[in-house]
Amino acid sequence: MPQPLQALPLEELRRRRSVKWRAYPEDVLPLFVAETDFPLAPAVHDVLAEAVARGDTGYTPSDPGIRAAYAGFAARRFGWDVDARRIRSTGDVMMGVVELLRRLTRPGDRVVVTPPVYPPFFDCVAEAGAETVSVPLVGLDDAPALDLAGIERAFAAGARALLLCNPHNPTGTVHAQTVLRELADIAHRHGAVVISDEIHAPLAGRDFTPFLSASEIAARVGYAVTSASKAFNLAGLKCALIITADDATTAVVSSLPDEVEWRTGLFGALAGTAAFSPASDEWLDRLRAAITANHALLADLLADRIPGARFRIPDAGYLAWVDLSALGWGDDPATRILREGRVALHHGPRFGPGGEGHVRINVGCAPEVLTEAVRRIEVLVR
Missing domain, CATH: 3.90.1150.10 (Aspartate Aminotransferase, domain 1)
Structure with a gap:
């Protein structure tokens, strides 16, 4: 230890x-x-101190290095093979979630959330013009888990998307690969999508399953949004990553306005690159x-x-x-x-x-x- x-x-x-x-x-x-x-992690401290010393406080380039850094991190920590070319950055995870919802749903569409869950989920659905459908977790007293039957009913009734919290905030649940596979199958059957907030994933161990890696179907129906901000205490620096694993979903993310990526903070990108490096x-x-x-x-x-x-x-x-x-x-x-x-x-x-x-x-x-x-x-x- x-x-x-x-x-x-x-x-x-x-x-x-x-x-x-x-x-x-x-x-x-x-x-x-x-x-x-x-x-701060020493590598993060040093890259920020060097940037300040140089006055390196301008705009963020299209590829500041964080894409490759995260792909390496995912391989080391989760055994997940991420194609760095399928990663795009933005300001923070909830910003990425809202932009995806705006592209994937129409005003008035229903989006499943699984309370108790991170409060901004409810606000982000509303900001995107959609409506929330709550399918609470089951087993809260002993083993909190997704209510897959309830989620299927919500999709069958017309819900178009689900916001997944993986690991789940506030319960800290790491959803099993078998559960994520079944969730992907359910979404696929009903023509729905899953947007997985994986901001707490860097704090998980090797038993963590990124949603996009759960199955081939998950890669087809899913989008992941993550950041170094929670694990490395970088929330104020504004950098998150939107990740896909399929040509169709990658095309959706590529079609987002350029301004989505311009919102990435340079210090956030520099710090995130250092955080996801082996040095940290x-x-x-x-x-x-x-x-x-x-x-x-x-x-x-x-x-x-x-x-x-x-x-x-x-x-x-x-x-x-x-x-x-x-x-x-x-x-x-x-x-x-x-x-x-x-x-x-x-x-x-x-x-x-x-x-x-x-x-x-x-x-x-x-x-x-x-x-x-x-x-x-x-x-x-x-």
């Missing part, structure tokens, strides 16, 4: 200007948004070790200090989906925890059906911070 990364001290983190450290007063512990508290593999392994340790710590803390809390250690990622319904604090316990405990967690109901009574906790922090956050919640319980 690699040596876990060490988070930066709180006094240094509070000098950051990102939303995690500016949304609330200094007495609040922020564990809500998907930012992490670790130092050790850092990423150490990050995953820190996250694994923190998930185990959280499980122990909740079992010891918060009676009735239900938490399943996720398959991937640094987000913890915790059921606090037993505390009797209503549908949105994060509201009381912030108001009285001065800990900011993400609000479960915002993730759609199945989010009631839940909170999402970001464990990408120091163990001491996580421990103090649970201690503050424990005080409210007692």
